[in-house]
Amino acid sequence: MDHVPDHTTATPGYADTKGAQLKRLRRIEGQVRGLQRMVEEDTYCIDVLTQVSAVTRALQAVSMSLLEEHLRHCVVDAARESDEAGQAKIDEATAAIARLVRS
Amino acid sequence: MDHVPDHTTATPGYADTKGAQLKRLRRIEGQVRGLQRMVEEDTYCIDVLTQVSAVTRALQAVSMSLLEEHLRHCVVDAARESDEAGQAKIDEATAAIARLVRS
Amino acid sequence: MDHVPDHTTATPGYADTKGAQLKRLRRIEGQVRGLQRMVEEDTYCIDVLTQVSAVTRALQAVSMSLLEEHLRHCVVDAARESDEAGQAKIDEATAAIARLVRS
């Protein structure tokens, strides 16, 4: 039997905050459309850049929230299941954090 | 007379690459909608996080491209106009770069 | 009784890799002294900047390594001890990751 749960069908760690995550992503979609309008209207470069930084920070807030829920649920559950499952989840989470730090 | 050009009506630094910037921003809008679908379909946390990092990097590529065009056109033009205009543009660009580095 | 272990006297998560962490930090100290020499010798700005970026990446590698050991030991142990201890460690780790992402 496999110690790592099949994550393709499992409840995701963000199940309890799914509505809030979707709301944030819809607001980010609106901000990206706002950026398109700014460029179409020849808005001054620095003003566009300021707004791109705001959208980047909003995306990072989504990342941090998803990561927190993942640690809180998926990693904790795996750590309680077995050493192997826990270590596998922590390797995976560490790789995701490294991508966040570099992006 | 004012040494800093009125940037609200001036041609932006990205005028020559406006089409490419819009194309990138439309692709990013599609990626953000893709993120919403992933969350709606309860995609595994780490797979959502990987995709959020990809969108963040795509936004940073837009920032770097806008910044390069801004330095290449607006800052160079201001530097040739006068010391005051050049320094004002460099103060402004440095603040924008600091926001990029921290976001 | 307190569910959160007294972390001031506990073995740190990086106990097994302490020698490697110290070796990295000594190499980073040498790199920072190298930066001082570059500035003293009036090295070209861009070459100094390239080397500052290298030192920043080396520090981030230390962070990622410490964080991985912390998740692997301290967080896993707390999660197995109790819900409260686990959640407290995850709140704390999430705040540290947020500082890493923004720094």
Next chain:
Amino acid sequence: MDHVPDHTTATPGYADTKGAQLKRLRRIEGQVRGLQRMVEEDTYCIDVLTQVSAVTRALQAVSMSLLEEHLRHCVVDAARESDEAGQAKIDEATAAIARLVRS
């Protein structure tokens, strides 16, 4: 004749702030030695991580200061010398900014 000045012998952009840059780098060297002591004394992981983030931010402040001086002097001078020299300096500065943003 070459339009790009020979940057190996030229005065660096940070010439006027050389003392301040060195002072910052010496303080950073002290902070890195402080990190070594923290690890030697088995300081709690999260407290070490917080201090690593502080050193990373101090290095980024050096980067931003060097970059500002580089734009203010080297890039402006090159932009006034010729189109070719200006564009070459901006290509180089943009690449350095991209390394900063990703590090």
